Amino acid sequence: MTNWKVILGIAKTHLTTKMKSTITASLGVTFGIGAYITLVSFMTGLNSMLDDLILNQTPHIHIYNEIEPSKKQPIGLYEDYANTFNVVHSIKPKQAQKKIHNAVPIIQYLKADKNVLGATPQLGAQIFYLSGSIELGGKLTGIDIMEEVRLSNIQDYIIQGTPIALKNNDNGILLGAGLAKKMSLSPGDRVQISTVSGDVFPLKIVGLYQSGIADLDNVQSYANLKTVQRILGEAENYITDINVKLNDISEAESMAITMERQFKVKATDINEANAQFETGSNIRNLITYTVSITLLIVAGFGIYNILNMLIYEKMKDIAILKATGFSGRDVKLIFMSQAMIIGILGGNSGLIVGYILSNIIDKVPFETEALPTITTYPVNFIAWYYVIGIIFALISTFIAGYLPANKAKRIDPVRIIRGS
Amino acid sequence: MDFVLEAKHINKHFKKPVPFHVLKDISFQIKNGEFVSIMGKSGSGKSTLLYILSTMDTDYEGELYFNNELITGKKNEELSRIRNKNIGFVFQFHYLLSEFSVLENVMLPAKKLAEKSFQEIEHNAMKKLKMLHIEHLANNKASRISGGEKQRVAIARALINNPTILMGDEPTGNLDSHNSENVFQILKELKENEGLSLLIVTHDIDFAKRTDRIIEMEDGRIIRQ
Numbered sequence A: 001m002t003n004w005k006v007i008l009g010i011a012k013t014h015l016t017t018k019m020k021s022t023i024t025a026s027l028g029v030t031f032g033i034g035a036y037i038t039l040v041s042f043m044t045g046l047n048s049m050l051d052d053l054i055l056n057q058t059p060h061i062h063i064y065n066e067i068e069p070s071k072k073q074p075i076g077l078y079e080d081y082a083n084t085f086n087v088v089h090s091i092k093p094k095q096a097q098k099k100i101h102n103a104v105p106i107i108q109y110l111k112a113d114k115n116v117l118g119a120t121p122q123l124g125a126q127i128f129y130l131s132g133s134i135e136l137g138g139k140l141t142g143i144d145i146m147e148e149v150r151l152s153n154i155q156d157y158i159i160q161g162t163p164i165a166l167k168n169n170d171n172g173i174l175l176g177a178g179l180a181k182k183m184s185l186s187p188g189d190r191v192q193i194s195t196v197s198g199d200v201f202p203l204k205i206v207g208l209y210q211s212g213i214a215d216l217d218n219v220q221s222y223a224n225l226k227t228v229q230r231i232l233g234e235a236e237n238y239i240t241d242i243n244v245k246l247n248d249i250s251e252a253e254s255m256a257i258t259m260e261r262q263f264k265v266k267a268t269d270i271n272e273a274n275a276q277f278e279t280g281s282n283i284r285n286l287i288t289y290t291v292s293i294t295l296l297i298v299a300g301f302g303i304y305n306i307l308n309m310l311i312y313e314k315m316k317d318i319a320i321l322k323a324t325g326f327s328g329r330d331v332k333l334i335f336m337s338q339a340m341i342i343g344i345l346g347g348n349s350g351l352i353v354g355y356i357l358s359n360i361i362d363k364v365p366f367e368t369e370a371l372p373t374i375t376t377y378p379v380n381f382i383a384w385y386y387v388i389g390i391i392f393a394l395i396s397t398f399i400a401g402y403l404p405a406n407k408a409k410r411i412d413p414v415r416i417i418r419g420s
Numbered sequence B: 001m002d003f004v005l006e007a008k009h010i011n012k013h014f015k016k017p018v019p020f021h022v023l024k025d026i027s028f029q030i031k032n033g034e035f036v037s038i039m040g041k042s043g044s045g046k047s048t049l050l051y052i053l054s055t056m057d058t059d060y061e062g063e064l065y066f067n068n069e070l071i072t073g074k075k076n077e078e079l080s081r082i083r084n085k086n087i088g089f090v091f092q093f094h095y096l097l098s099e100f101s102v103l104e105n106v107m108l109p110a111k112k113l114a115e116k117s118f119q120e121i122e123h124n125a126m127k128k129l130k131m132l133h134i135e136h137l138a139n140n141k142a143s144r145i146s147g148g149e150k151q152r153v154a155i156a157r158a159l160i161n162n163p164t165i166l167m168g169d170e171p172t173g174n175l176d177s178h179n180s181e182n183v184f185q186i187l188k189e190l191k192e193n194e195g196l197s198l199l200i201v202t203h204d205i206d207f208a209k210r211t212d213r214i215i216e217m218e219d220g221r222i223i224r225q
Helices: A004-017 A021-057 A101-112 A145-151 A163-167 A178-181 A225-230 A247-265 A277-314 A317-322 A328-363 A385-412 A415-420 B047-051 B076-086 B102-113 B118-131 B148-161 B177-194 B203-210
Strands: A061-064 A116-131 A135-144 A158-160 A172-176 A190-195 A200-209 A220-224 A241-246 A268-269 B003-014 B019-031 B033-038 B061-066 B087-090 B165-169 B199-200 B214-216 B221-224
Touching: A004 A021, A004 A328, A004 B102, A021 A277, A021 A328, A021 A385, A021 B203, A061 A247, A101 A116, A101 B199, A116 A200, A116 A225, A135 A178, A135 A225, A145 A163, A145 A225, A163 A172, A163 A200, A163 A220, A172 A190, A190 A225, A200 A220, A220 A225, A225 B118, A225 B203, A241 A247, A241 B061, A241 B177, A241 B203, A247 B199, A277 A317, A277 A328, A277 A385, A317 A328, A317 A415, A328 A385, A328 B076, B003 B047, B003 B199, B019 B047, B019 B199, B019 B221, B033 B047, B033 B177, B047 B199, B076 B087, B076 B102, B087 B148, B102 B118, B102 B148, B118 B148, B148 B165, B165 B177, B177 B199
Parallel strands: A135 A220, A172 A200, B033 B199, B033 B214, B087 B165, B165 B199
Antiparallel strands: A061 A241, A061 A268, A116 A135, A116 A190, A116 A241, A158 A200, A172 A220, A190 A200, B003 B019, B003 B061, B214 B221
């Protein structure tokens, strides 16, 4: 039987007559929650930006032929030496094609899989860019440009020209931005490339590609798959890499293992390739939460102090309330509700402050070569963080209020009344 | 017999700072509608006894009956409810909640009891204030009125739930003779007009003489009643 109206009425009167302390205590919570919201929005924004930077350029599963020595050397197959200790010197890699055997049927097969969003063929070729008498080593990758646009964010990195322009030009090339700068070339110009075997081809620059990773931009260019096949003098089924994009990334690892067995190729999944990114994200999240919790603990101590002082000031009031029939539990609830009101007010204004600050950060210009599509600092606006924020506020004020309120509950009215 | 309050063999010890037997085998009764005063020197244990009778102090031996019902050993929540509903309190130092208005102070125990609507409570509170001739102070802050007025507000608060007994710990101890007389008259009228039982601890012999019965205490014992 709790008479909330009376209890809240008394709590409200205490809070409004001590406006200064109330505001100070609430500001503590506001500051903590505001900082948490800002930090977590900004940090996760940065995280996803950094993840995008690397992970979006990495296929979920990458299928290719690895050049490696045979695991079982011929002598191991020879029965006469089955029980002997064989030593083989100067092992060489197994003679194998770079191309993936039956690549086209594999792609057809993968595309039929429910969990596969798409599978794109690629053909990587070592080439030289010719600029007068200078030869620059580099890499030309033949791609199915429209499929790549659909499945990856390659479009974001084409800083001049369009994907369509490449598709429509059999002799087109998307030149790496670093290369273009080195050779003083711009879209519309022609660039001579030479294959390893010495054949020279002129290609028309239809656009510039900039990934933001300088080492890549200084060597990498893209052309149509057919163009590269023609340059290398290979057939239309000559494909060295297949990039697979999945619907559910968490299945990448198991699917990669299945593919390796099924197609007798090398298949690496995204987690294997980028294990360190997960670690980086986790550590940044850890920092965010540590800082926020520290701020909230500080705010909690503020509330604890203020309520403690209030209870000392209100000793006589507490005694009177108890003498006139309020139970210890009622008195405890009065002070608990004061703490919770401070928590709710401070927490909610903290959310607002956090939202405003995130918005401001979101508008601050942030231009970097690495990320041509990003013009301002990245900030995540996720409702879930706001829910966590308000829960944080309520929990910390609850704990900070509980101890003083419990003390008020135990105050012996007789001692207070007789003491003065 | 119909007793409002009956104490049977109440003993109390203080453990700190030194063990001390403060109340020794106290037994007495208060009849319905009786005006009783407790007198005694400082340290005779009269206030200690009052706080045991008030149910606020539960650390004693013996038995305490309230309206013929044993209340010794009841839970704190129940005792709070008994205090709220049946016992009115007036203290020497007026003890109003200084942040609340006079009217709110008077209404608070009734709001806690929550047996009547807000309008009824407000109406009753105004009636009590009127009875004590302080209705003009209703909306003043409790900290902004004089000592005599405060004591009358405290009496109004004690009466708001129409208790069966009103207890006072030297309610006139801190007032001048004019205000003392005033408070005495109020208490007397309450007894005569409303049939209220009263139990007042006092130092004031003139005050005590005019009550129905004096319980005199010395060294933790009742020496005369």
